[in-house]
Amino acid sequence: MTTLKELAKLLNISVSTVSKALNDSHEISEQTKIRVHELAEKLNYKPNRIAQQLKTNKTKTIGVILPTVTNPFFAEVLHGVETAASKNDYDIIVCLSEETCAKEARSLELLSNGSVDGFIIAVARESQVKQQWDHIDSIIDRKIPVLMFDRVVKDIVCDKVIVDDFQSVYEATKYLIEEEKRKNILLISNIEELSVGKLRIKGYKQAVEENNLTSDVLKLDNVDDVEEALFNYLKKNKDIDAIISNDHITGIVAINMARKLGKEIPKDISVIGFGYENTQIISSPKISIIHQKAFEIGEISIKLLIENLNNEAHELQTIIVPSELKLSGSTKKA
Amino acid sequence: MTTLKELAKLLNISVSTVSKALNDSHEISEQTKIRVHELAEKLNYKPNRIAQQLKTNKTKTIGVILPTVTNPFFAEVLHGVETAASKNDYDIIVCLSEETCAKEARSLELLSNGSVDGFIIAVARESQVKQQWDHIDSIIDRKIPVLMFDRVVKDIVCDKVIVDDFQSVYEATKYLIEEEKRKNILLISNIEELSVGKLRIKGYKQAVEENNLTSDVLKLDNVDDVEEALFNYLKKNKDIDAIISNDHITGIVAINMARKLGKEIPKDISVIGFGYENTQIISSPKISIIHQKAFEIGEISIKLLIENLNNEAHELQTIIVPSELKLSGSTKKA
């Protein structure tokens, strides 16, 4: 890599003159500026980013800690994050916690040595279940800005970007009751240990109870159990006339299973799930979804964090990104 | 952040002694080592990564350029990349080209100023279509190690990790012909501009022609057109008894569409698509898939690149990662 020193030597001028010339300082004559720029161009000179970072004590890099990236929600968030970061000339270092507390803590620890200016994080399932977040507090104690999104910890004081988990499921349930006249609505959940899962269940229950209906939650440990569990459940509870799924997979499975059991959709049963880019295309009839604006969540998170990085007087805030109910063939009024 | 200098001042010893003590140099007495370590622990000292990078001229960071991350193939590759990188104490900076040549070139340009030790890249669709890869060659000219995976450019000389695109589709087609006695096999493709898409079509055609059957490729511009295009096609060509999809979406759509048209699966028609983690769960009957080992591709890519980074005498190679045909309910012998 070409350095200032090399340019200086070749041009027989000092390093600082070269530096100033390249930064278009008014102190430098047009003539030398031109000479310097020409040679720099020719040798494809680029200021060494590491040296700049050491000098300015800013990395223009953000650490992004995700539980996983094969879940389309986090993939889309990452897309939004990358887009916004790139626009603002920030790089992102991505770490996956694999839903474990240990890897999450390790990543934070390793990057908190000056590698990044701040962090964006959605906490791992394990951290949330075991309520372990000393590793996150420790970062904040060291005055490194942190922003949490989606899976958020109430007790941690930092910027937060969250989804309207309660509200969106509440509205969806209410819609099924009021508009579609459904009376026996089942909720499928495999994330009830997570804050977001709890909120969704809460939203569902509140809507059901407000209408004096009975609630029922089918809890699953694993996405692979859905078929069997649903089969058994629907066999026993033949009066179920609507299903809400708390994730982007089981709603589609529910549609397939209901059809297999001879139910017509949406005549006999309505289905609403969570969904992303291609969720609707691959189900038949097309599933109605609660569409979380994952891309926007990523974008907003980056913008807010950068604001924090640049503004000494930044005030912490919590932003709620509303979801959108996208009706389709799996509900009556689609 | 605590620095060596601060520790030295507090302990009334020199910076270099502190540095050596922390690095367990044999030159330093046990006593001072203990004193230094204790204070370092107490003040949560961590060597500034940026300064180390400047000193050693190594970043221990790899630039990962992906076309997108919402496609599950690339998401799983990223998962493998992150896992392997993390195990080897490397960080990854992730950039998304958004399938455009411009963003791809920009990312390479911006990171080639010392920010990373090397690159892993799957070229953008646009770069591949327009055959523009000066920006990649330029990186290689500057002696920065580059590894390409999946979407690879023949004319670029570097390490490569690829999938057996030709072979896997060839085998799948042959299976349909020989084992399931299918005679009219349709291939759906929406990626025929890509190297991998071309290879898959080639594999399909070769198998078909070897058996003196006629080939037919339904080309789509967009995943959204599948339903209508397939509907029209199957209406006209009622003798189609098998469908292979070149991606992870349209196979599932094909199953749904075939059922809608009153065809029984797999009695009347077999379907094989490409697939990943959850692809089979969400289709009914479960789709048979060509499973690309995306995670492994990511892992292998990192390992090979790191080998290149550390080994002066590294020899360039091309590794082919075999796919696996996972039969399920959408094919007869599943």
Added chain:
DNA sequence: TTGTACGCGTTATCAA
């Protein structure tokens, strides 16, 4: 207008 000197935080060489 140009050059000198210093510092960012670390490590390595050499001297004490």
Added chain:
DNA sequence: TTGATAACGCGTACAA
């Protein structure tokens, strides 16, 4: 066993 000094590449205050 410890310390002084230089160097990585850059930017900048200050001197010329």
